[in-house]
Amino acid sequence: MVDAHPADAPASSRRRWASSGGETFLVAAIAIYVVVFAVWPLLRLFFEALLPGRDGEILGLLIGEWRSAATRTALVNTLEASALASLLSLVIGIAVAFAITLTDVRGKAVLTFIAMLPLLVPSQITALAWIEFTGAFSPILAPLGLAPKPGMTNPLYSKWGIVLVMGIEHSTLVFLAVRAGLRSVPRDLVEAARLGGAHPLRVIWSVVTPLALPAILAGAALAFVTSIGNFGIPALLGIPGRYSMLTTLIYQRLQGFGPRVLGEVAALSLILAALAAVGLLLRALLVRRGRFATEGSSAHLEPFGLGRGRPVTAALLWILLVVIAVLPLLALLAASLSPALGVPLRLDTATLDNYRFALLEQDATIRAFRNSFVLALITAIVSAAVAVPLAYLVTLRKNPFARALDVVADTPYAVPGTVLAIAVILVFLPPLPILQLSLYGTLGIILVAYLGRFLALALRPTMAGMDLVNKSLDEAAQIAGASVLTRLWAVILPVVAPSAAAGALLIFMTAFNELTVSALLWSTGRETLGVVVFTLQYEGNSPAAAAVATASIVVTLALAGLASVLGRRLPEGVVPWRA
Amino acid sequence: MASVTLEAVSKRFDSTRAVEKVSLAVVDGEFFALLGPSGCGKTTLLRLVAGFEAPDEGSIKLATEVVGRPGWALAPEKRRIGMVFQSYALWPHMNVAQNVAFALRVRRVPSVERQKRVAAALAMVGLEAMAKRRPHELSGGQRQRVALARCLAMQPTVVLLDEPLANLDVHLREAMQQEFARFHRESGATFIYVTHDQAEAMALADRVAVMHEGRVEQAAPPRALYREPATEMVARFVGRGMVVPVDVIGREGPRLIVDLWGERIAVRGEGSAGEHRKLCLHSEDLALTSRTTGTIHGHIAALTFQGAATLLTIQPNAEGASQLRIEYTSAPPAVGAAVTVMVRDGWIIPEGRMP
Numbered sequence: 001m002v003d004a005h006p007a008d009a010p011a012s013s014r015r016r017w018a019s020s021g022g023e024t025f026l027v028a029a030i031a032i033y034v035v036v037f038a039v040w041p042l043l044r045l046f047f048e049a050l051l052p053g054r055d056g057e058i059l060g061l062l063i064g065e066w067r068s069a070a071t072r073t074a075l076v077n078t079l080e081a082s083a084l085a086s087l088l089s090l091v092i093g094i095a096v097a098f099a100i101t102l103t104d105v106r107g108k109a110v111l112t113f114i115a116m117l118p119l120l121v122p123s124q125i126t127a128l129a130w131i132e133f134t135g136a137f138s139p140i141l142a143p144l145g146l147a148p149k150p151g152m153t154n155p156l157y158s159k160w161g162i163v164l165v166m167g168i169e170h171s172t173l174v175f176l177a178v179r180a181g182l183r184s185v186p187r188d189l190v191e192a193a194r195l196g197g198a199h200p201l202r203v204i205w206s207v208v209t210p211l212a213l214p215a216i217l218a219g220a221a222l223a224f225v226t227s228i229g230n231f232g233i234p235a236l237l238g239i240p241g242r243y244s245m246l247t248t249l250i251y252q253r254l255q256g257f258g259p260r261v262l263g264e265v266a267a268l269s270l271i272l273a274a275l276a277a278v279g280l281l282l283r284a285l286l287v288r289r290g291r292f293a294t295e296g297s298s299a300h301l302e303p304f305g306l307g308r309g310r311p312v313t314a315a316l317l318w319i320l321l322v323v324i325a326v327l328p329l330l331a332l333l334a335a336s337l338s339p340a341l342g343v344p345l346r347l348d349t350a351t352l353d354n355y356r357f358a359l360l361e362q363d364a365t366i367r368a369f370r371n372s373f374v375l376a377l378i379t380a381i382v383s384a385a386v387a388v389p390l391a392y393l394v395t396l397r398k399n400p401f402a403r404a405l406d407v408v409a410d411t412p413y414a415v416p417g418t419v420l421a422i423a424v425i426l427v428f429l430p431p432l433p434i435l436q437l438s439l440y441g442t443l444g445i446i447l448v449a450y451l452g453r454f455l456a457l458a459l460r461p462t463m464a465g466m467d468l469v470n471k472s473l474d475e476a477a478q479i480a481g482a483s484v485l486t487r488l489w490a491v492i493l494p495v496v497a498p499s500a501a502a503g504a505l506l507i508f509m510t511a512f513n514e515l516t517v518s519a520l521l522w523s524t525g526r527e528t529l530g531v532v533v534f535t536l537q538y539e540g541n542s543p544a545a546a547a548v549a550t551a552s553i554v555v556t557l558a559l560a561g562l563a564s565v566l567g568r569r570l571p572e573g574v575v576p577w578r579a
Numbered sequence: 580m581a582s583v584t585l586e587a588v589s590k591r592f593d594s595t596r597a598v599e600k601v602s603l604a605v606v607d608g609e610f611f612a613l614l615g616p617s618g619c620g621k622t623t624l625l626r627l628v629a630g631f632e633a634p635d636e637g638s639i640k641l642a643t644e645v646v647g648r649p650g651w652a653l654a655p656e657k658r659r660i661g662m663v664f665q666s667y668a669l670w671p672h673m674n675v676a677q678n679v680a681f682a683l684r685v686r687r688v689p690s691v692e693r694q695k696r697v698a699a700a701l702a703m704v705g706l707e708a709m710a711k712r713r714p715h716e717l718s719g720g721q722r723q724r725v726a727l728a729r730c731l732a733m734q735p736t737v738v739l740l741d742e743p744l745a746n747l748d749v750h751l752r753e754a755m756q757q758e759f760a761r762f763h764r765e766s767g768a769t770f771i772y773v774t775h776d777q778a779e780a781m782a783l784a785d786r787v788a789v790m791h792e793g794r795v796e797q798a799a800p801p802r803a804l805y806r807e808p809a810t811e812m813v814a815r816f817v818g819r820g821m822v823v824p825v826d827v828i829g830r831e832g833p834r835l836i837v838d839l840w841g842e843r844i845a846v847r848g849e850g851s852a853g854e855h856r857k858l859c860l861h862s863e864d865l866a867l868t869s870r871t872t873g874t875i876h877g878h879i880a881a882l883t884f885q886g887a888a889t890l891l892t893i894q895p896n897a898e899g900a901s902q903l904r905i906e907y908t909s910a911p912p913a914v915g916a917a918v919t920v921m922v923r924d925g926w927i928i929p930e931g932r933m934p
Contacts, residue, residue, distance in 0.1 A: 472668035475631060478655040479662040480682030480733065490681070494672040 022484035023393070027401050030390050034405050037452030038412045041423035048426055049270035051263060061267040071268065074249040078275070081162050081234075081245065082227035086174075088167025089223040092324065093174025094216060096317065101182045102204060104303045105314045117325040119172035120560050122513035123165075124232030124534055125549040129328035130156055130165050131236065131537075132335040132546060139334035139345050140327055157241030166233050168324045170226050174219040181215020182208065185301050200304040208301070218286035225279035228272065229416025231516040232530075236537060246272045247418045247516070254422075254520060259429060266426060269419040276416055329553070336546035354547035358536075365532050365548055371443060372529040376511035379450040380458075380504040387458035388500050392492050395466040396474050406459065413456035417516030424449040424521065441523045449517045457510060458503035465499025466492075498566065505563045509556050581642050581736030581769050582607045583628060588637035588647075589793075590623055597623040599793035600637070605786075607642075607736075610763050610770045612784035614777055616816070620793040621773045625739050628771060629662055630655035641737060661735035661768070665742040667726040669714035675701070675725050676710040682733045700732035703765075704758070720751045727758070731766060740772045744779060756782055777817055781805070789813045805861075807847075810930040814859035821861070822928070823901060827854040835927060840897035843873055848927025857928045862890070865905045867912075868921035875920045877903070882911055893920060 053060020065071045096115050100108055118126060133140060134147070135154050141147040148155060155161060185208050193203045209216075234245040239252070250265045250272070306313055337350045358365045390409070393402035412420050428439040428448055439445040473495065477487045493500075515530030522531045529552050536545035583605040590598040598620045605611045613621040626632045627639060630652045639647035641660070646653040669678050679700050683693040701707050704724035714722055723743060730738055740759070744752045760783055763770050774780050780787045781801040788798035789812070797809040808814035811822050825837040827850040834845040837858065850856050868874055877895035880902060884890075888906040895903065903920060912918060 470666050470668065472664040472666050473670055475629075475655070476662065476664060476668035476729075477670070477681065478631075479629065479658075479660065480685055480729075481656045481659065482681070482685045483656060486685060491670055495670075 023397065023399065026389055026484060026488075027393060027399060027405070030386060030393075030402070030405055033386055033451075034409050034455075037448060037455070039408060041420070041427045041452065042411060042415070044426045045266050045269060045273075045419065045423035048263060048266040061263050062270065065264060065267040065271065070244065070249060071271070074244045074246045075271065077159070077238075077243060078228055078245045078247075078272075081159055081166065081243075082224050084163040085166035085170065085227045086220050086223040088163060089171040089174045089227075090216070090220045092168065092171035092320070093178055093219060093223075096171070096321065097175045097178035097182060098204070099313060099317045101179050102208070102301070102303055103306050103310070103313060105306070105310060105317060107314075111317060111321060114321045114325050115175050116172055117329070118169045119176075120509070120556055121329070121553060122232060122515065122530065122556075123169050123230055124236055124515045124530055125332070125513070125553060126169050126328070127156075127165055127233045127236035128533065128537060128542075128545060128549050129332035130161075132542070133328040133331035134161075137338075138331055139338075140331055153241075156237050157243075158237070159241075159243050161237045161241065162233055162243060162245075165237065166227050166230055169230075169233065170223040171324070173223045173226060174216070177219025177222065178212065178216050181212035181219075182301060184215070185211045187301055190301060204304075214286045214289040218283045221279050221283035221286060225276050225283065225414075228275050228279065229418065229516070231416075231418055231519060232534075235515075235519070235534060246275075247416065250418050250422065251519060259425070262422070262426060262429075265422055269422045273415050273419045276414070276419075280414055332546050332553075333550055335543055336550045338543055340543065354543040355551065358544045358547045359551060362544070364527055364535075365544075367525065368527040368529045368532040368548075371527060372512050372514075375443060375447055375450055375528065376508045376514075378447060379454050379511045380508040382451055383455045383458040383507050384462070384500045384504040386455060387462040387503060388493060388496060389488055391459060391462040391466040391496070392474075392488060395463060396469065396471050396492070409459060410456045412452040413454065417453065417514075418520065420453055421449055421517045421520035424452070424517075441526070443526050446518050446521045446526070446528065449521060450511055450514070453517060454507045454511060457507050458500065461503040461506065462496060462500045465496040469495055502563055502566060505559055505566070509559045509563075513552055513556060582640075583611075583737060583769060583771065584640040585624075585628075586638050586640075588624075588627060588634045588639060590620075590627060590632060590635050596793045598627065598634075601790075601793075601795050602637075603788060603795065603798060605769060605771060607769055608767055610760075610772065610783055610785045612772045612774060612780035612787045613790060614774060614780040614787050615790035617775055619790040621775075621790045622741060623793075624790070625741055625771060625773050627652075628737075629660065629739055630658050659733070659735060661730035661733050661738040663723075663726050663730050663738070663740045663743045665745050667714075667722045667746075669722055669725055669729075671714055674711050674713050675706060675717070678714070678725060679729045679732045682729070686733075696732050696734075700728040703731065703762070704728045719747050720755065723747060723751075723755060724758070727762065731762060734766075735768055737769045737771070738766070740770065742773055742775070744774070744776070752779070759783060789816060791816075807926055808859055808928060811857055811859075811928055814857075814926075814928055818861055819904075820859045821901070821903060823858050823860065825856055825858045825927070827852055827856055827927075837925075837927070839922065840875060840895055840900050842875055844922040844925065846922075846925035846927055848925075849929065850927050857930075859926045859928055860903070860922065862904045862906045864922060864924040865903060866921050866923060867891075867905065867907065868919050870921060871919065873921070875900075875903070875922070876917070877920060878917050879912055879914050882914060891918075893918060895920070 049062055050059055051061055052058055053064050057063060099105060100111055100115070105111070131154055132138065134156050136142070136148050136150040136152065138147045156165065189207055189211070190203055193207045198206065229247065231247040231251065234243070234248045235251065238245055238248055246268060250268050253261050253265050253268070334345050336354050337352070338345045339349055339351045339353065343349055390402060390406060393399040394406045424445060425440070428445050431438045439448060469492070473491060474487055477491045482490065513530055514528060515534060518528040518531050519534065522528060529548065533545050533549050536548060585601055585603045588598055588601045589596070601624060613624060615621045623632065627634055627647060630646060633650055633652035634647050636649055638645055641658065646658060670681070673681065676697055679697045680693055683696060688696070698707070701710055704727055706721060706724055706728065709717065709721060714725065717725065744755055747755060756779060772780070772783060784801060786798055786800055787804055789796045789804065791812045797804060797813045804813065805818050808817060808820065814820040814822050823839060825839050828836040828838055828843065829852045830836070831845065835848055835850055836843055836845055837856070839858065846858060875895050875897070877893045879891055880894040881892040882889055883892070885906070888908050889911045891905045891907050891911060893903045893905065905920070
């Protein structure tokens with residue numbers, strides 16, 4: 001018998017905001033951040049891409065790109081490879097999610113963690129690991145006689161190689177979406193079907209799957225969008241395989257011709273962004289349908305007993321996950337320990353020389369570790385510091401302007417990283433207005449792009465944490481006479497700090513290994529870790545590339561472990577891979 | 580010093596009218612209750628007084644200062660009022676003493692003075708020993724006391740209480756009610772208390788405003804509310820009153836004579852001969868009798884055992900008559916038995932006239 005607080009109604013936007021100066025100031029400060037790092041660059045890109053061409057034709061840049069054969073090829077390839085890869089992601093993601101969520105196989109925590117590995121490992125490193133795994137000197141396939149003969153091109157340098165690795169890399173996205181969809185199926189619906197006499201398989205087919213279908217398709221759409229924007233895999237597999245995609249085409253154009261082709265690559269970026277937008281729109285529609293289908297859910301689903309089928313199911317699941325997620329990483333590790341390309345790895349030939357060379361001797365790598373560390377740290381801290389007040393204004397204060405900012409803040413993360421990088425170059429290549437110095441060629445330009453791109457990554461866990469904060473905690477502090485800033489500092493921050501910290505950790509892990517954005521923004525002396533791995537491999541020093549990649553994975557997995565430990569005390573949804 | 584005055588205050592959310600032209604004058608030091616079923620707008624009214632919402636129409640005054648007018652509200656943090664929340668709203672990362680001290684810190688009360696006031700507030704609610712505990716280590720009743728201490732440490736002149744007992748066990752509520760009464764007496768502050776529990780409102784308040792669909796139906800002392808309800812809604816809501824249609828026959832001394840289902844009965848209230856009106860009856864106004872004139876004939880429709888008494892539901896024989904309820908302490912007649920009911924008292928509801 002409690003009055004529903006009418007203030008929770010959306011219409012509280014009626015409220016006039018002039019009454020709190022502190023809040024207005026806060027909203028304005030966040031608005032400036034979002035405009036500088038997100039709105040301005042992306043709008044600039046949009047208008048740049050619509051400029052007339054060299055001969056003055058209206059929309060000439062866009063039309064010129066559209067007519068070019070290279071663009072056509074890249075566009076078709078992008079669509080083809082992404083569609084096939086998301087199909088593979090869909091098959092793997094569904095199989096793994098159904099087996100882990102709906103059956104009583106043992107060791108779910110370990111299985112879930114392995115299923116998460118492809119998402120935790122950045123895509124350029126996944127590609128590298130697969131190159132080692134399927135190469136002529138594969139420490140795993142060669143002893144079995146399955147490796148290609150030395151001298152043959154690695155079969156992964158092809159369309160199907162890209163499809164395979166991208167499909168596996170993004171299967172985790174489908175897995176997560178399907179698992180969430182299955183979990184939201186109300187238990188009583190399943191129990192009612194079983195009481196009605198339906199066999200578990202029949203229940204899964206007729207009740208569970210239809211209810212989870214929107215979530216499954218939304219997961220596939222997300223995998224598709226992510227594939228379209230992927231750079232690391234097409235860069236490592238497609239460039240040597242002469243299979244051009246939009247992200248690599250933009251990269252190669254800019255590498256080859258420099259800033260004078262900015263207009264053309266802006267037009268290309270717009271095409272890329274449009275593809276992603278269509279995918280995201282599709283996903284949003286599917287997500288909305290899914291929410292409708294399982295509204296008012298009761299308890300979570302109980303897994304079905306497999307009986308005698310359990311060992312077989314478990315064995316198949318383990319084999320699948322080990323092959324797609326563990327063996328490539330082992331191959332990478334082996335490559336990093338081998339003395340030289342082609343020398344078989346045995347206990348007596350194993351060496352740490354590659355690590356010594358990469359981590360202690362080569363200046364570029366040492367610099368890259370330092371650069372990536374500094375960039376990731378600053379990005380993580382600043383993003384969390386912006387996410388907390390923004391999430392507070394959106395969730396607890398229901399501030400309409402903050403809500404709009406929240407939507408906008410997602411854009412730089414939703415668009416492919418390549419698009420954002422081009423947008424940032426367009427804005428920050430010319431000297432800054434008052435300071436008269438250009439960020440181009442400094443770490444600053446990478447930082448600007450990161451600050452825009454990763455805010456969304458801190459916002460989601462912070463929002464999830466903020467959602468659980470009772471509004472009256474804030475109101476009680478208001479009654480006590482505390483201003484907005486005092487409340488944020490003394491009441492809100494201590495309560496949501498763990499969630500915000502999880503967001504910061506997530507950003508650090510992602511930014512530390514980032515390649516897509518920095519590949520377009522780096523300059524000599526300003527390398528990032530992702531760039532160094534890419535360059536070492538490109539230059540043919542794959543043992544050193546493997547060593548740097550292994551080292552950075554160790555850092556990433558250690559942080560993931562830390563987040564998991566931290567995550568046990570956090571609300572659901574804050575740490576994405578928690579089982 | 581700290582009266583609360585609302586003049587024709589309205590508040591809408593989208594198309595729902597949460598509060599509709601409410602005028603109230605809560606005097607300084609009064610214990611005022613807002614009573615009503617859920618969704619009646621009482622919480623919105625409280626939030627308007629607190630400053631979490633701005634009115635769409637009308638004005639709100641604290642003492643002589645206008646704090647709310649259409650589209651504008653003085654921020655809650657500038658109103659210096661106290662509030663006890665239904666969820667208690669204790670800050671989970673602060674211990675009991677820090678919770679109580681927070682408002683004093685914000686107001687830069689010097690440390691010595693602050694400690695004295697925190698200790699005094701905790702002593703008042705009997706929680707000195709719990710000063711270092713975190714909220715999650717306390718029982719529901721203790722949390723409620725902390726919330727109250729936190730509010731009182733601010734020494735507010737106006738205290739708002741939003742269903743403060745709704746989350747407590749029944750046996751704790753009575754004890755807390757007495758605490759609220761004591762705090763009201765000792766602090767001398769104006770209390771505005773929102774509840775859906777009429778027993779709570781009647782026991783505590785000097786005056787009770789009954790709200791329904793955003794409007795105040797009646798604001799009066801508890802006894803008047805019960806004995807002389809102004810509207811049919813108040814009559815039915817307060818003390819489970821029964822409302823029956825009557826025709827006024829005429830006045831006989833202090834009493835009004837009305838016709839109920841063809842029988843003449845004497846009741847309180849105003850009315851002139853020939854009017855169709857509504858009569859409020861409470862179960863203690865009715866009794867079983869062996870008399871045959873001025874009585875209502877019917878039969879027992881149902882019996883509900885209630886411990887000390889049995890609730891008799893009686894269906895009168897008259898056509899279209901609604902059921903009556905009597906609390907009966909002796910051995911009750913069987914279901915279906917014919918009975919005769921005497922009406923000892925009743926109140927003609929002043930609201931509107933029947934067609």
